[in-house]
Amino acid sequence: MAATPDTTKRLDRYDDPRVEAFGMLIETHNELFNATGRALEEFGLPVPWLGVLIRLARSPGERLRMTELARDMTMSTSGLTRLIDRIEAAGHVHRERCPDDRRGLLAVLTPAGREIAAAAAEPHLADLERLIGEPLDADEIEQLTDLLRRVRNHVRDICGA
Amino acid sequence: MAATPDTTKRLDRYDDPRVEAFGMLIETHNELFNATGRALEEFGLPVPWLGVLIRLARSPGERLRMTELARDMTMSTSGLTRLIDRIEAAGHVHRERCPDDRRGLLAVLTPAGREIAAAAAEPHLADLERLIGEPLDADEIEQLTDLLRRVRNHVRDICGA
DNA sequence: GGGGGATTGTTGTTGTGACAACAACATACC
DNA sequence: GGTATGTTGTTGTCACAACAACAATCCCCC
Numbered sequence: 001m002a003a004t005p006d007t008t009k010r011l012d013r014y015d016d017p018r019v020e021a022f023g024m025l026i027e028t029h030n031e032l033f034n035a036t037g038r039a040l041e042e043f044g045l046p047v048p049w050l051g052v053l054i055r056l057a058r059s060p061g062e063r064l065r066m067t068e069l070a071r072d073m074t075m076s077t078s079g080l081t082r083l084i085d086r087i088e089a090a091g092h093v094h095r096e097r098c099p100d101d102r103r104g105l106l107a108v109l110t111p112a113g114r115e116i117a118a119a120a121a122e123p124h125l126a127d128l129e130r131l132i133g134e135p136l137d138a139d140e141i142e143q144l145t146d147l148l149r150r151v152r153n154h155v156r157d158i159c160g161a
Numbered sequence: 162m163a164a165t166p167d168t169t170k171r172l173d174r175y176d177d178p179r180v181e182a183f184g185m186l187i188e189t190h191n192e193l194f195n196a197t198g199r200a201l202e203e204f205g206l207p208v209p210w211l212g213v214l215i216r217l218a219r220s221p222g223e224r225l226r227m228t229e230l231a232r233d234m235t236m237s238t239s240g241l242t243r244l245i246d247r248i249e250a251a252g253h254v255h256r257e258r259c260p261d262d263r264r265g266l267l268a269v270l271t272p273a274g275r276e277i278a279a280a281a282a283e284p285h286l287a288d289l290e291r292l293i294g295e296p297l298d299a300d301e302i303e304q305l306t307d308l309l310r311r312v313r314n315h316v317r318d319i320c321g322a
Numbered sequence: 323g324g325g326g327g328a329t330t331g332t333t334g335t336t337g338t339g340a341c342a343a344c345a346a347c348a349t350a351c352c
Numbered sequence: 353g354g355t356a357t358g359t360t361g362t363t364g365t366c367a368c369a370a371c372a373a374c375a376a377t378c379c380c381c382c
Contacts, residue, residue, distance in 0.1 A: 010279035011218045017302050018289040022193065023212070024309040029190040030235035031316040032183065048338095051184070057172045066361065074191035079339045081362060086338090103347045103360045118171035128179040135315035140308055141178050147297065147305045148185040154296035155192040209368095227331065240369045242332055247368090264330045264377045 032131060039127045043120050048073065049087055050124070053109065053117040056093070062109035065098065069107055092116060193292060200288045204281050209234065210248055211285070214270065214278040217254070223270035226259065230268055253277060 037047045055072055056062050064072075070080040084107050087093045092113030098104030109117075132141060198208050216233055217223050225233075231241040245268050248254045253274030259265030270278075293302060 007275055007279045010282045011275065013282040013286055014215050014218070014278075016286060016289075017299065017306065018286070018293045019215075021293060021302050021306045021309070022197070022289055023215075024306050024313065025186075025190055025193065026208075026212070027235050028309040028313040028316075029186055031313050031320070032186065034235075035316050035320050036183070051187070054175050054180075054184075057175065067359085074188050074195075076340055077361065078341075078363080082338070085362095098360095101348070101360085105361065114168055114172065117175075118168045121171050121174040125174055125177060125179070128177075128183055130319065131316050132179045132182060132312055135311045136308065138178065141182050143304065144308045144312075145178065145182045145185050147301055147308075148182070148189040150296045151293055151305075152185065152189040152192055155189075155196050155292050158291065159192070159196050207368095228329085237370055238331065239333080239371075243368070259330095262330085262378075266331065 035131055036124065036127055040120060040124060043116060043123075044090075045116060045120055048083060049090075049092070050117065050120060052083065052087060052107070053092060053113055056107060056109040057114065057117055062114070063096065063106040066105050066107060087113070196292055197285065197288055201281060201285060204277060204284075205251075206277060206281055209244060210251075210253070211278065211281060213244065213248060213268070214253060214274055217268060217270040218275065218278060223275070224257065224267040227266050227268060248274070 033047060040047060040050065051073060052069065055069065056064055066080060066084070067077060069084075070077045073080060073083075075083070084093060084095070088095065092110060093107050094110055096106045096108050098106055136144065194208060201208060201211065212234060213230065216230065217225055227241060227245070228238060230245075231238045234241060234244075236244070245254060245256070249256065253271060254268050255271055257267045257269050259267055297305065
């Protein structure tokens with residue numbers, strides 16, 4: 001039972017607001033990811049797929065470079081290659097060569113992809129309203145997004161990306 | 162380029178504060194997870210391992226039921242079984258039978274586990290200070306934790322667990 | 323006290339992501 | 353023009369997590 005006083009002392013360092021925030025971020029992320037994922041199952045649309053479709057839908061020409069998409073999705077390029085493989089096999093996306101850089105590939109939204117993303121919008125929004133909109137009011141949601149964005153940007157700056 | 166007006170309209174639903182918050186939560190989580198993970202690599206201590214060790218260190222007797230630990234870690238019980246397998250193989254944890262319930266197993270911190278968790282405390286805290294403490298002041302960190310906790314609790318309430 | 327149903331933890335299977343190595347290509351320099 | 357340097361995307365291999373099926377145990381109520 002008894003730890004040496006020294007070790008115990010250093011373990012107490014984990015009682016820290018930043019550790020708390022980090023832990024809470026992980027737990028909230030997992031809970032939300034699982035909850036929304038279960039709800040989107042009936043569309044056969046995993047959360048990361050929807051993430052890709054949304055980002056494409058928002059981009060001019062509904063297309064994005066693989067590398068850029070990987071950065072946006074916080075994934076490795078190889079991870080994105082596999083992800084796009086699957087989404088393409090499902091017909092929601094297809095690849096086009098980049099006109100001005102023959103190394104590059106563009107992930108492009110297909111009509112089917114646009115369709116399913118649009119169909120999932122209503123229920124997904126309803127889920128998020130239940131999950132986030134109920135415990136937090138509009139101001140608080142804005143606050144949360146802002147705090148998270150500042151951390152995200154800072155981490156990206158520091159880590160070179 | 163032109164989507165049917167109808168589809169486009171439904172796609173616009175994704176321009177929503179709740180979707181924004183959700184996306185930012187995922188991105189921030191991934192960035193922070195990767196950044197802290199890279200830093201902890203030199204200890205041979207993946208982030209989830211540290212999560213387990215910290216939770217055990219905080220529990221009376223430095224021990225916790227498998228199921229409870231799984232809930233705390235937001236993991237499936239099978240996922241936790243494998244995770245504890247690995248941590249146990251590394252010698253940071255060992256399993257004991259539950260005295261009052263012969264089905265149950267307790268994950269118990271070993272001296273070596275306590276030692277490595279204590280050793281990682283200082284550098285990990287320094288990382289979090291750089292990653293979270295720099296962009297956010299103390300009040301904002303508290304705010305962030307509070308907002309996240311409220312969402313997490315609400316999701317847990319709704320989703321039965 | 324003895325079934326029926328729930329709970330606890332492990333296992334086989336499957337899917338997904340990261341890392342390293344590679345080939346194709348672009349860009350800058352001389 | 354040709355070579356050096358860096359980038360882009362795919363693949364092999366590995367680690368990790370979820371789901372489903374299962375075995376052991378507990379609980380409860382008749």
